[in-house]
Amino acid sequence: MVEVIKVYRERFPSLRLIGKRYTDKDRDSSGSFGSKWNEWFEKGYFKTLEELGSLPENGDAYLGCMRCADEFEYWIGMFFPEQTPIPEGYMYVDIPSGDVGTCWIYGRDDNGEIYGRESHDMCLSKINDEGWQVANNAWVFELYNCPRFTTPDENGKVILDYCIYLRDE
Numbered sequence: 001m002v003e004v005i006k007v008y009r010e011r012f013p014s015l016r017l018i019g020k021r022y023t024d025k026d027r028d029s030s031g032s033f034g035s036k037w038n039e040w041f042e043k044g045y046f047k048t049l050e051e052l053g054s055l056p057e058n059g060d061a062y063l064g065c066m067r068c069a070d071e072f073e074y075w076i077g078m079f080f081p082e083q084t085p086i087p088e089g090y091m092y093v094d095i096p097s098g099d100v101g102t103c104w105i106y107g108r109d110d111n112g113e114i115y116g117r118e119s120h121d122m123c124l125s126k127i128n129d130e131g132w133q134v135a136n137n138a139w140v141f142e143l144y145n146c147p148r149f150t151t152p153d154e155n156g157k158v159i160l161d162y163c164i165y166l167r168d169e
Contacts, residue, residue: 002107002114005159007126009166012057014097016084017065018049019077021091026074032115033064033074040076048087055079061149061161065141095139098165101127105160109149114160115142123162138165 020036028035040046046062058079065075075093086092103123107114120140127134143161144150152158 002105002119002122004103004122004126005106006104007130008102009130009132010100010102012098012100013055014082014094015055015057015079016082016092016094017075017077018052018080018084018086018090018092019075020045022074022076024072033076036076048090049078052080052084052087055081058143061143061145063141063143065139067137067139069137098135099168100163101130101132101166102161102163103127105162107157109152109158109160110156114158119162123164127164127166133167135165135167140164
């Protein structure tokens with residue numbers, strides 16, 4: 001069973017998200033972006049980004065970053081300081097500084113239970129319990145931290161960092 005085991009608020013600086021942007025038309029037959037992640041690992045896209053010197057806010061993680069403005073967009077990439085040059089073949093978006101509500105979702109990665117609407121709604125509920133409000137058109141991102149996410153525990157479970165930009169207080 002999936003559960004949120006930790007919730008906290010942190011301040012992120014202005015940053016540049018560098019990666020590749022996808023939309024609903026890029027989803028694979030299962031409705032996810034798993035095939036895009038496979039492509040990133042197969043083609044070594046992260047190696048180029050790792051050479052740029054990322055922000056500590058990435059932790060030891062790659063990220064999937066989402067928002068819904070005019071259309072749903074899904075980014076795979078990493079956070080960098082503002083003004084970081086963009087490698088050829090990559091895209092970017094600058095994100096202003098802001099507070100982020102971070103939830104640790106504990107569950108199984110292999111069956112997909114830590115992803116999707118149920119986990120998202122659980123995090124929103126925990127954020128609301130704290131009295132925080134989600135920003136309009138908020139960026140939402142998943143950090144796949146080492147070793148919390150990459151090394152399953154004795155129960156086969158991992159921790160996914162699920163983060164949502166909040167309204168300023």
